[in-house]
Each structure stands twice: as structure tokens, then as C-alpha cells.
Amino acid sequence: MDTLIKELKEEIINELNLEDLTPDDIDADAALFGDGLGLDSIDALSLIVILEKKYGLKIGNPDDGKEIFRSIRSIAEFIKANKK
Amino acid sequence: MKIFIKGIGSISPQNTIQNTLIDADIIQHHTEYLKCIEPVYKNYINPVSLRRMSRIVKMGVTAAQLCLKDANLTNTDAIITATGLGCIEDTENFLNSIIANEEKLLNPTPFIQSTHNTVGSQIAIILKCNNYNATHVHKGSSFESALMDALLLMKENEANNVLLGSSDEMTPNLFKITQRLNLWKKEPINHLKLSECKTKGSIAGEGAAFFALTNEANTSNYAVINALDVFYKPATNDAIDQRISLFLANNQLKTDEIDLVVYGINGDVKSDGIYNHLMESVFNKSTSTYYKHLCGEYHTSTSFAMWLSSIILKNQVVPNIIKLNNQPIKPINNILIYNHYLNKNHSLILLSKC
Numbered sequence: 168m169d170t171l172i173k174e175l176k177e178e179i180i181n182e183l184n185l186e187d188l189t190p191d192d193i194d195a196d197a198a199l200f201g202d203g204l205g206l207d208s209i210d211a212l213s214l215i216v217i218l219e220k221k222y223g224l225k226i227g228n229p230d231d232g233k234e235i236f237r238s239i240r241s242i243a244e245f246i247k248a249n250k251k
Numbered sequence: 252m253k254i255f256i257k258g259i260g261s262i263s264p265q266n267t268i269q270n271t272l273i274d275a276d277i278i279q280h281h282t283e284y285l286k287c288i289e290p291v292y293k294n295y296i297n298p299v300s301l302r303r304m305s306r307i308v309k310m311g312v313t314a315a316q317l318c319l320k321d322a323n324l325t326n327t328d329a330i331i332t333a334t335g336l337g338c339i340e341d342t343e344n345f346l347n348s349i350i351a352n353e354e355k356l357l358n359p360t361p362f363i364q365s366t367h368n369t370v371g372s373q374i375a376i377i378l379k380c381n382n383y384n385a386t387h388v389h390k391g392s393s394f395e396s397a398l399m400d401a402l403l404l405m406k407e408n409e410a411n412n413v414l415l416g417s418s419d420e421m422t423p424n425l426f427k428i429t430q431r432l433n434l435w436k437k438e439p440i441n442h443l444k445l446s447e448c449k450t451k452g453s454i455a456g457e458g459a460a461f462f463a464l465t466n467e468a469n470t471s472n473y474a475v476i477n478a479l480d481v482f483y484k485p486a487t488n489d490a491i492d493q494r495i496s497l498f499l500a501n502n503q504l505k506t507d508e509i510d511l512v513v514y515g516i517n518g519d520v521k522s523d524g525i526y527n528h529l530m531e532s533v534f535n536k537s538t539s540t541y542y543k544h545l546c547g548e549y550h551t552s553t554s555f556a557m558w559l560s561s562i563i564l565k566n567q568v569v570p571n572i573i574k575l576n577n578q579p580i581k582p583i584n585n586i587l588i589y590n591h592y593l594n595k596n597h598s599l600i601l602l603s604k605c
Binding site: 182183184186187205209212213216219220 | 298299302303352356357358359360363
């Protein structure tokens with residue numbers, strides 16, 4: 168799990184151009200949107216692209232997105248549970 | 252109604268961030284094209300906004316910020332921008348990603364940011380400015396079109412202040428493509444001696460320049476924008492002479508009242524003859540200068556010429572690096588900028604001392 172979380176952090180930093188951050192700066196349990204990392208709706212689209220491109224996963228029910236993208240850990244858990 | 256330049260800002264291949272052009276600080280580039288000297292953008296743009304911006308957007312937004320600060324303004328009645336090719340870097344990223352991902356799973360940011368009006372809209376978002384906002388994209392007359400828009404808006408009393416500017420960027424890919432069109436010199440040159448070149452092609456460049464225009468007279472203003480004219484593919488040098496004569500007559504000026512001419516000489520033997528003709532005939536008593544050896548050739552380079560003319564009119568100092576002849580420097584009351592892009596889009600911009 169820790170390896171996947173680190174990999175996700177690196178992927179997000181790279182794809183979202185979070186140049187000033189290192190993986191260690193991101194708390195795996197902190198909120199991605201709003202007060203935490205401060206991501207927005209455009210970033211949400213990028214996260215969907217990362218999930219599909221890198222892990223071959225689609226979010227079947229859009230209503231699940233809010234919970235899946237709550238934090239880095241929740242994304243990692245979704246990947247672990249669904250990756251074949 | 253007079254329209255004044257109240258503030259200016261420029262990011263160019265020279266050290267222009269302080270709105271100065273000092274002979275001792277001129278930079279000679281040793282690269283295929285002239286790339287901008289860029290500031291630390293974090294000092295000007297919020298990091299959250301900065302992370303999505305490509306180089307041209309950072310350049311444009313920062314030049315606009317420098318300009319507003321110089322003019323001591325926090326907002327504006329209108330934002331009018333110009334670009335010849337827009338956000339090329341993001342367009343390349345987007346197109347490359349379409350190919351690499353077989354038209355699927357595209358990152359939305361480069362697409363969103365690749366539109367031509369990204370610079371103007373980002374400035375509006377930062378300023379929270381919901382007023383008139385337009386971007387003009389007309390190849391070699393893009394900046395002139397934006398300037399025309401600004402002048403009309405102010406003369407029709409639709410705006411008291413206008414933030415006018417332009418931005419264009421060069422990328423390695425764009426350079427390669429335009430090199431195939433024979434736009435650039437094949438041999439290495441000293442770009443600071445561009446006017447002495449006798450071969451085909453020019454040197455590519457880039458830049459962003461912004462102007463805060465106002466209808467309010469003030470001793471701190473840089474210059475008055477008196478008139479603008481654009482014309483397309485003049486048939487002969489005589490046709491250009493006649494156009495200039497008419498332009499000056501419409502502004503109650505004679506040729507010997509133009510104290511300084513800023514020519515768009517770009518070192519291309521195919522098209523610099525027009526400028527040489529004017530220097531030797533119509534304006535043989537004026538101080539002749541040029542600017543593309545400092546910023547390179549690009550669609551909106553006349554904005555750099557207007558930035559340069561603004562500081563000359565305000566400071567009454569002509570840097571040696573831009574001089575083409577040894578006419579004694581008189582008090583500079585009137586400056587004419589004459590440029591053409593590939594001998595298609597020609598323009599005349601007349602500026603005067605405040």
C-alpha cells in the first residue's frame with residue numbers, strides 16, 4: 168500500500184504540475200479538494216485520466232467519485248480493490 | 252481626445268523588466284532564436300494559478316502585472332490582447348497527447364490553456380475584471396488590430412483606461428517548422444548586427460509587452476498615441492511613400508517633423524530594402540533606429556517597438572544599440588514606428604511626447 172501511495176503522489180505531482188511539492192509534503196489522508204491540497208474540478212478530470220491511463224480503472228458510478236477522490240489513501244484503496 | 256500611455260511592462264530577450272534599455276546591459280544570445288529573459292514568476296503570480304500556466308501565459312500575465320504596477324492601477328475598464336500564434340506550447344502538448352494516447356485519455360489542462368485568449372482571460376481572472384475583454388489574432392497585424400480596438404473604444408468613451416498588450420512565444424518545434432519555410436537565417440549570425448546582414452531570412456524571437464492607456468493627461472505619462480495605420484501588400488515603394496505622406500498629412504505633420512523613426516529591419520535581404528529606401532529618401536533627416544536585433548522577429552514585435560518608443564519619449568535618451576545613422580539627436584517630439592511582416596502586413600504607429 169505504501170508503495171502505491173508514494174507512486175500516486177508522484178504521479179499527481181507530475182500530472183498536476185505541483186512543482187513546489189514533494190511526495191513527503193502530501194499527507195496521504197488529507198483532503199485533495201478544498202482545504203487540503205486545494206485541487207479543483209479541472210484537477211478532478213486529470214485524476215480520472217490518471218486512474219484510467221495508469222491503472223486501467225474507470226469509475227462506473229459518478230456518485231462514487233467524491234469518496235474515491237477524498238484523499239490519496241482513498242484513491243489507493245480504490246485501485247487496490249479494483250485492479251485486476 | 253488624446254490617448255496617453257500611462258504605464259508599460261515588457262518581457263523580452265533583453266533585460267526589460269525594469270522598463271529600461273541600457274547599452275551596457277544588452278544581451279547577446281548564442282542560440283538559434285532569441286528567447287525571453289524571464290523573471291521568477293512566483294514573485295508576480297499566485298502559485299495556484301501559476302502551475303497551470305505555460306510559458307507564454309506566464310510572460311503575458313507578468314508583463315500585464317508589471318504594466319499595471321508601473322501605471323499605479325489595480326484594475327482597468329478593458330483588457331485587449333494580441334497574439335500571432337497564441338499558446339503554441341500548450342497546443343503542441345495537446346496535439347502530441349492526442350497522438351500518443353490515440354485520441355483518448357487527454358489531460359484537459361493543455362487544451363483549456365491552448366486557446367488564443369488565455370492570456371487575456373487569465374489577466375481578467377487575476378484582476379477579477381468583468382469588463383470588455385478581446386483578443387486579436389491577425390498574423391503580422393495582430394498587435395495593430397488590438398491597438399485599433401483600444402483607440403476606438405476610448406474615443407467612443409466606452410473606456411477611460413485600457414490594458415493593451417501582446418504576447419508570442421517561440422518553441423523548438425515551431426522553430427523547426429518555420430525554419431522549413433525559410434523564415435530564418437541558415438548561417439549563425441551576431442543578432443546584434445542584424446542590420447548588416449546581407450542574406451535571406453531573419454532571426455526568430457518572442458516577447459510580451461503591455462500598455463496601460465488612459466485619456467487622462469499627467470506629467471508621468473510616457474507618450475501620446477497619435478495615430479495608427481495598417482495596409483496590406485503595397486505594390487511599390489512609391490505606394491508606401493504615398494501612404495506615409497497621407498498618414499503624416501492627416502496628422503498635420505511633415506516628414507522633417509518626425510524626429511526618430513523605428514524601423515522593423517529584420518536582416519532579411521529580401522524585404523529590408525523598403526526600410527533602406529525610406530531611410531535614404533523620405534526620412535533622411537530623421538534619426539533612424541531599429542529593434543528586431545534585440546527581440547527577434549515575431550508577429551507582434553511592434554509592441555516591443557512601442558515599448559521602446561515609450562521609454563525614448565519619456566526619457567529623451569536613444570540607446571546607441573538601436574541607432575542606424577549618425578543624425579544629431581534633437582529633442583524627440585515625434586516617433587514613427589514603421590514595420591512590415593513578410594512584406595504583407597505593414598503598419599505605421601505615430602507616438603508623440605506628452
